[in-house]
Amino acid sequence: MHLYGYYRSSAAYRVRIALNLKGLDYDMTSVHLRDGNQFDPDYVKLNPQAQVPTLVLDDGTPLVQSPAILEYLEEVHPEPALLPADTMGRYRVRALAAVPGCDIHPIGNLRVLKHIQQTYGQDMAAAGQWAKHWIELGYTGLERMLADSSETGRFCHGDTPTLADIFLMPQMYNAIRFGVDMGQFPNIQRINDANMELDAVQKAYPDNQPDFEPA
Amino acid sequence: MHLYGYYRSSAAYRVRIALNLKGLDYDMTSVHLRDGNQFDPDYVKLNPQAQVPTLVLDDGTPLVQSPAILEYLEEVHPEPALLPADTMGRYRVRALAAVPGCDIHPIGNLRVLKHIQQTYGQDMAAAGQWAKHWIELGYTGLERMLADSSETGRFCHGDTPTLADIFLMPQMYNAIRFGVDMGQFPNIQRINDANMELDAVQKAYPDNQPDFEPA
Known part of the structure; x- marks a missing residue:
């Protein structure tokens, strides 16, 4: 492939x-x-x-x-498997994945930040505040969803990574970049740390890619 | 339920x-x-x-x-079934669904339009232009995806409605509301019209809901 x-x-x-x-x-x-x-x-x-x-x-x-x-x-x-074997587990993983997938990332990605700067005469710092706002709002709900369920484990759902973790990790890269205070989101931070220990995540991490450009 | x-x-x-x-x-x-x-x-x-x-x-x-x-x-x-029986068909329906689901609707929904007005001192007309921009951009790609495939039928995929149609129809409601010129998107318009003939869509249509409020 x-x-x-x-x-x-x-x-x-x-x-x-x-x-x-x-x-x-x-x-x-x-x-x-x-x-x-x-x-x-x-x-x-x-x-x-x-x-x-x-x-x-x-x-x-x-x-x-x-x-x-x-x-x-x-x-x-x-x-x-990146989805659980049971229907309710698959539902939960897909719901957790949709928080960054539909409610955070689309509103704060590069093309949107560029459009804000061009259309409303904002600088990159202001566009960064926009991105941070939507990450914090989405993480507030996601943190509740993780905290309130006995199915949350070492990872978003249980003790192995699922699609929910796969959607979370790129959002974490942006959360750090835009200065989100992760002290507000202890479950998300803990799950991020568990994911960061995986070779699969390290190998996929943006800064470890051949086309990485330091800021 | x-x-x-x-x-x-x-x-x-x-x-x-x-x-x-x-x-x-x-x-x-x-x-x-x-x-x-x-x-x-x-x-x-x-x-x-x-x-x-x-x-x-x-x-x-x-x-x-x-x-x-x-x-x-x-x-x-x-x-x-709202997903095809074959893997490639399911892939295609989910990809078509993700265009409004991830690339259009999240950027133009009510909370985002409110935030633009509050943060950048814009009026509702300007926020509407923002929404229209993202709908037209997303529809440009979606129209290509529909036009270029022999699997497009009366509906987004074949001749029965799928998840792709279910994601498209609410986006169409907003496209009309924000004044998108649908002449640019003949396949999307045609598929919208086929969906509008379904009782299931009519019964779900916003203006037919008990909590509908005329503008």
């Missing part, structure tokens, strides 16, 4: 973690989002939304949209 | 369509989002994020996050 991504893209980072956890081999091509390389017409043929990631299967089929890619990988490569 | 929702919430509208398509009975309680009733402490016990929808099962278990609720309903009430 071949993954088109970008070191700092949350959605690409999710797919890297999943591929690593499942022990699947893949090559990578970096699509430089800040330089606008996602708009290259050849790339748009692979990814009609001009976004990353795109996971190209060995038969050449390009897959887009990280939530759909992750469910696909889980169906085709079920071991190790 | 009991659904806590709001007539104009896209996420609640998704769940209403799915329940209707599957012929499941449910009662409804309206949570008035513009009046802030989602922050009522009793409601937050059901929904730790203070959002809608919440679907309370007959045993009292509250389910949150519409993407997770929809996958749950599909697992527990598999007929009529």
Whole structure:
């Protein structure tokens, strides 16, 4: 398989973690989002939304949209499982994953921060405050969901990583970047620390990617 | 089952369509989002994020996050199917669903539009332009995805409604509200029209809800 991504893209980072956890081999091509390389017409043929990631299967089929890619990988490569065996567990993992996936990351990603700066005459610091606001709001709910359930374990759900952790970790990278005080969110912090011990996460971590650029 | 929702919430509208398509009975309680009733402490016990929808099962278990609720309903009430029988079809439907689910709706919903007005001193017309921008950008990619595939039928995938249609229809309500020129998106418009013919969609349509308030 071949993954088109970008070191700092949350959605690409999710797919890297999943591929690593499942022990699947893949090559990578970096699509430089800040330089606008996602708009290259050849790339748009692979990814009609001009976004990353795109996971190209060995038969050449390009897959887009990280939530759909992750469910696909889980169906085709079920071991190790990233969704629980029981229906209520699968519901809970998908609900936890949707907090960063739908309620935090989309509102604070690069294209949105750029649009705020251009449209409302804000600087990057103000755009960072915008991102921080949505992370803290989403984490407030997520922390409650984790604190209130006996199914929360060493990871978001039980003692092995699931899709919920895969969505959380890229959000954590941004939470740190935008200065979120994690003292407010002890369960999220604890689960982040457990995930950071995994080789699959370390190998997927933005700063460890070949296209990483120091700030 | 009991659904806590709001007539104009896209996420609640998704769940209403799915329940209707599957012929499941449910009662409804309206949570008035513009009046802030989602922050009522009793409601937050059901929904730790203070959002809608919440679907309370007959045993009292509250389910949150519409993407997770929809996958749950599909697992527990598999007929009529809202996901295709084949892996690649399920991938495609989930990818199409993620365009409004992750790349459009989260950036333009009520709480975000309110925050833009408060933080950047914009009026509702400017906030509407913001919403329209993200709908048009997302629809540009979605239109390509629909136009370029032989699997697009009367609906987003084939000739019966799937999760992709369920995510599309609430986005269409907002596209019309914010004045998107649908002439740019003939496949999306055609699929919207097919969905609007379904009783399940009509019954779920915001203007047909008991808590509907004319503008």
